[in-house]
Amino acid sequence: MATSEYVAIIALILSVILLFKVYHLQSRLNDLKSDVERLENRSGLTGTSMSNTIAPPAPHIQHADASEEINERLLLLIREGNKIKAIKELRTAKNLSLKDAKDYVDYLEKR
Template identity: 45%
Template sequence: MNTYEIVAMIALVLSVFLLLRVISLQSQLNEIKSDLEWLKNRPGNAGVSTSYRAKSVSSTSEVHPPHSPPMIDQATFEERILFLTHDNKKIQAIKEVREARGWGLKEAKDYVDHLENEYKQKNL
């Protein structure tokens, strides 16, 4: 291998590395945009449309395991989860429930499904 081939290989590897970094940053930017959209659409903000308003879950005893930690602001948490499901980001919603509650995958998915179904039933 001569010097030009080595330089070309290094440039190629560097280009692939930079492409992967750009993709990662784009993903982070999309998550930030989603969070900003959620904050902008929260009820109670001036000039914000209230067409998407989350409802509290009235009977969550069948969904919550007995060892779940208490949530500081349950309504805001549920709004966030419903916003993500409404925005076709159900996997992200399940992930956030798992992180916030310390639940397993099945419990978190059941909780998100329960919130989504109850919201749909109340807004028919």
């Protein structure tokens, strides 16, 4: 047998092995897609609605006597692009944790 025949046989064997691998991966992908669809149907959410939802701030922050002038000041800072400064001012004014203040500022930004 010539060298070219060996190369052709090896290429054929590799092609068959790769074909089986692709078939196996495609079946796993289909299984994962069906699992995702099943989970979406169970929860009632879609992929886009899950990523676009922002939870409102915690109840103790919503009703924490957030006066209108503080909210107006925060909105002004947000519009100016000073989101971090808005978070700092809210933390100082209301003695909130960093996460709670960030959640509240994010909530104000999305309103």
